[in-house]
Amino acid sequence: MVVLKLVDADGTDIGMINWFAVHCTSMNNTNGLISGDNKGYASFLAEQHFNKGVAPGKGKFVAAFAQSNLGDVSPNTDGAKCIDTGKPCERNSSTCDGKVEKCIASGSGVDMFDSTKIIGTSQYKKAMELYTSATIKLSGPVQFIHQFLDMTNMTVKYNDTYKGKTCKPAMGFSFAAGTTDGPGAFDFTQGDTEGNAFWNAIRDLIKEPSDELVECHKPKPILLPTGEIDFPYAWQPTIVDTQLTRLGQLFIIAVPGEFTTMCGRRLRDNVLQVLVANGLKADSTKVLIAGLSNTYSDYITTLEEYQVQRYEGASTIFGPHTCQAYINQFKALAEAMIKNTKLPAGPKPKLLLDDQLSFVTPVIYDGKPIGKEFGDVLTDVVADYKRNTTVSATFQAGNPRNNLKTGATFLSVDYQDNSGKWIPRYTDADWSTKFIWKRTSTILGQSEVTIEWTIPSDAPIGTYRLKYYGDHKQAVTETVHSFEGVSSSFKVH
Numbered sequence: 001m002v003v004l005k006l007v008d009a010d011g012t013d014i015g016m017i018n019w020f021a022v023h024c025t026s027m028n029n030t031n032g033l034i035s036g037d038n039k040g041y042a043s044f045l046a047e048q049h050f051n052k053g054v055a056p057g058k059g060k061f062v063a064a065f066a067q068s069n070l071g072d073v074s075p076n077t078d079g080a081k082c083i084d085t086g087k088p089c090e091r092n093s094s095t096c097d098g099k100v101e102k103c104i105a106s107g108s109g110v111d112m113f114d115s116t117k118i119i120g121t122s123q124y125k126k127a128m129e130l131y132t133s134a135t136i137k138l139s140g141p142v143q144f145i146h147q148f149l150d151m152t153n154m155t156v157k158y159n160d161t162y163k164g165k166t167c168k169p170a171m172g173f174s175f176a177a178g179t180t181d182g183p184g185a186f187d188f189t190q191g192d193t194e195g196n197a198f199w200n201a202i203r204d205l206i207k208e209p210s211d212e213l214v215e216c217h218k219p220k221p222i223l224l225p226t227g228e229i230d231f232p233y234a235w236q237p238t239i240v241d242t243q244l245t246r247l248g249q250l251f252i253i254a255v256p257g258e259f260t261t262m263c264g265r266r267l268r269d270n271v272l273q274v275l276v277a278n279g280l281k282a283d284s285t286k287v288l289i290a291g292l293s294n295t296y297s298d299y300i301t302t303l304e305e306y307q308v309q310r311y312e313g314a315s316t317i318f319g320p321h322t323c324q325a326y327i328n329q330f331k332a333l334a335e336a337m338i339k340n341t342k343l344p345a346g347p348k349p350k351l352l353l354d355d356q357l358s359f360v361t362p363v364i365y366d367g368k369p370i371g372k373e374f375g376d377v378l379t380d381v382v383a384d385y386k387r388n389t390t391v392s393a394t395f396q397a398g399n400p401r402n403n404l405k406t407g408a409t410f411l412s413v414d415y416q417d418n419s420g421k422w423i424p425r426y427t428d429a430d431w432s433t434k435f436i437w438k439r440t441s442t443i444l445g446q447s448e449v450t451i452e453w454t455i456p457s458d459a460p461i462g463t464y465r466l467k468y469y470g471d472h473k474q475a476v477t478e479t480v481h482s483f484e485g486v487s488s489s490f491k492v493h
Contacts, residue, residue, distance in 0.1 A: 001123070002288050003130035004138075004250070013050055015061055018127045019288050021068035021261065025181040026075045026107050026116035033434060038075050039065040041120030044431055046127060056429035057407075065123060067291035069255070069264025071299050071312050075119040076105035080180035093189040094180050094310075100189055105180035117431070136284075138248035145337045146243040148346030149329055151297070152227065156321040156328065164303075164321035167216035168227025169236040170209065171298075172314030173199065176223055179311045190310045195221030217319050220309055226317065232357060236317055239349040241294035242326070244271075244333045250286050251275065253330055254293035259300045260312055263323040264289050266302065270327050271334045278338040295349075300326060365475035366398040367445035374398055374472045375485030378448060381466065384491050390454045391466065395485040397449035398472030400437050402480045409469065410435045411451045416463040416489065425464075432456050445475075449485075455492055465489045 006015040024037035036043065042065045044056055051059025080089045080103050082096035089096055089103035096102035107115025154166040173192040178184035187196075203209075209225035226235040243254040253271060255264075268287045276282045299315040306313040306320040316322050336343050368374055379394040391413075400410060409427035417423055428435050434452040441447075451466045468485035 001126050001130060002286065003127055003134060004247075005131050005134040013061055015063065016046065016127065016131055017064045017066055018123075018130070019066045019068045019290060020123055020126075021070040021073045021264070021289075021291070022075050022119065022123075023070050023073060023181060024075075026119050027112050028104070028106075029182040031112060033436065035116070038116050038119040038123065039067075041116055041431060042123040042127065044429075045121065045124040049128070055424070055427055063127075065127070068289045069259035069261060069267075070291055071258040071260035071263070071301065072305075073261060074105055074179075074181050076107045076115070076181055077119075078106045078108050080105040089180065092191045094177070094183075094191075095189050098187075098189070100177045100183040101185060103180055103183060136249070138250055140248035141246060142248070143246040143337055144243065145333050145343065146241065146345075147329075147333065147343050148239050148348060149242050150239050150347050151318045151322070151325065152238045154321075154325050156325045158324055164324070165216070165319075166321055166325050167319035168213055168225075169238065169297075169317035170213055170217050170220070170222045170227055170319075171224040171317065172217070172220040172309055173223045174309050174311050174314035177311060177314075190314075191308060192221060192314075193219045193307075193309045195223070199223065219307060220314060220316075220319075223314075233352050233355050234350075237295050237297050237349065239295075239347050240297050242329050242333060243294060244330060244337055246337060249284050250288070251334070252288055252290050254290045255300070255326065256293060256295040257297040257300050258291060258312075259289060259323070259326075260302065260305060262305065263300050263302045263326075264291075266323065267327050267330060271330050274331050274334040275338060278335065280338070363399045363401050363473050365445045365478075366402070366447070366472035367441070367475075368396055368472075369446065372396050374483045375468060375470060377485060377487055379450075381487045381490045383488075384493060385455060386493055387455045387457050387459055390452055391464075391490065392450060392452045393466045393487040394448050394450045395468045395470070397437060397447045397468075398470045398483070399445075399447060400435075400449075400470075402471035402473050403482070405469065410449075411469065412467045413453050414465050414467055415460065416465075422465065424467075425459075426453065451487075459492060461492050463489050463491055 001018055001020040003018040008014050024039055026038045027035050043063045046063035050061035082089055082102050083104050084102055094103045109115035109118050151166050152168045157163045173195050174190045176184045177188040177190045207225050207229050209222045213225055229235045240256040245252040272287045275285055298317045299312040300322050301313045301316045302323050303320050374396055376396040381391055381393050385391055411428050412424040413426035414422040415425045426433055432454050436450040439447045466487040471480050471482050473480050
């Protein structure tokens with residue numbers, strides 16, 4: 001982990017950015033709630049530490065827990081096991097009895113929420129340790145360099161005797177197998193370098209890959225020849241951003257995808273070598289990777305990792321030499337930056353924002369049962385709760401897509417002070433709350449919202465209530481109207 005400590009001219013803490021490589025998949029693919037996952041929880045803890053008494057997202061201190069070369073880094077530290085037997089999965093294919101669906105990796109918590117807290121807390125603690133002990137002050141030039149790159153037909157030089165080339169995009173069979181953090185379906189498995197006739201026939205109904213593409217991507221068997229499909233527009237990028245930023249002694253490589261641990265390590269080492277060769281000191285120059293930057297172009301494995309064709313290799317869309325192609329490119333950017341050489345902008349990608357298709361149906365209208373009003377309490381709280389237990393209430397709802405509450409909240413947990421005034425203490429940004437929307441009738445447009453609050457161990461004793469902030473859409477006028485729902489009060493002991 002690398003932490004950048006941010007203070008103002010008076011030395012007052014104003015923020016941090018830290019980079020650490022780990023997937024945000026502590027919340028597995030059965031989760032239907034919007035979540036910041038482990039990095040979101042780490043950010044929540046850090047900002048609560050510095051912004052005491054302030055609602056999440058409203059304080060002056062901002063803590064950004066950023067990504068790095070996370071391609072093959074899972075937060076599920078308990079490992080991949082067969083969910084029916086508890087035994088380890090078959091190693092090479094990540095299967096149980098030949099099926100990927102049963103091979104699932106879990107965190108060390110009692111459930112995915114607990115596992116998210118554990119991994120998030122670990123990142124928070126390490127970030128705070130580095131933040132409080134930071135002693136290296138950045139000084140020197142502030143620079144950036146950016147170049148678009150057509151990744152589809154690059155000659156990739158490794159040394160004086162060996163070179164390769166990149167390919168048009170394509171996804172391999174093992175891509176459909178998913179990972180142990182989120183398995184795929186059917187008979188796809190990881191480590192597949194052969195493919196099969198059945199799925200080849202299904203693929204060919206969409207688009208049969210050219211011989212050139214098949215040869216270029218070997219040993220990847222192609223499931224989707226995305227680089228040869230352009231209807232209704234290109235399925236995957238061909239032109240990507242490459243960018244390098246300098247803040248004094250700190251160099252940030254902005255990569256357009258998910259580099260694996262080893263590919264990222266090689267990239268950092270090669271860029272550092274270029275910087276040192278051009279006069280910078282190795283012991284005081286720091287190079288880091290900012291993953292998932294600018295264009296998203298899936299995964300990037302090393303040449304060796306690509307041969308195995310696990311999920312990451314099958315999702316390395318520009319072929320086996322992708323990692324080295326990026327290494328060569330970022331070395332060139334580093335050299336140009338240090339020498340103040342102006343590079344051409346590169347081929348400009350097409351702007352496709354106006355061409356995007358959406359298959360998400362709009363909200364037509366919201367309905368409510370006869371005798372009910374929006375915001376009515378359908379299932380109320382009970383009178384008394386203890387800390388570390390969960391309060392729950394269900395309300396007659398409108399579709400939350402009517403108003404995304406940007407910068408606001410769908411709920412509040414209100415505390416009654418000594419004067420009888422209700423004070424919001426928790427919102428939907430707090431880890432202790434959940435906002436669960438459920439469609440109860442598609443035809444009638446009816447829905448319900450359940451608000452849950454797991455009472456923190458440090459919550460003040462006293463009287464509380466749950467409050468729901470909703471919006472409903474009328475059928476004829478298509479106008480959206482706000483409403484509120486309030487539970488009965490209850491005591492926390």
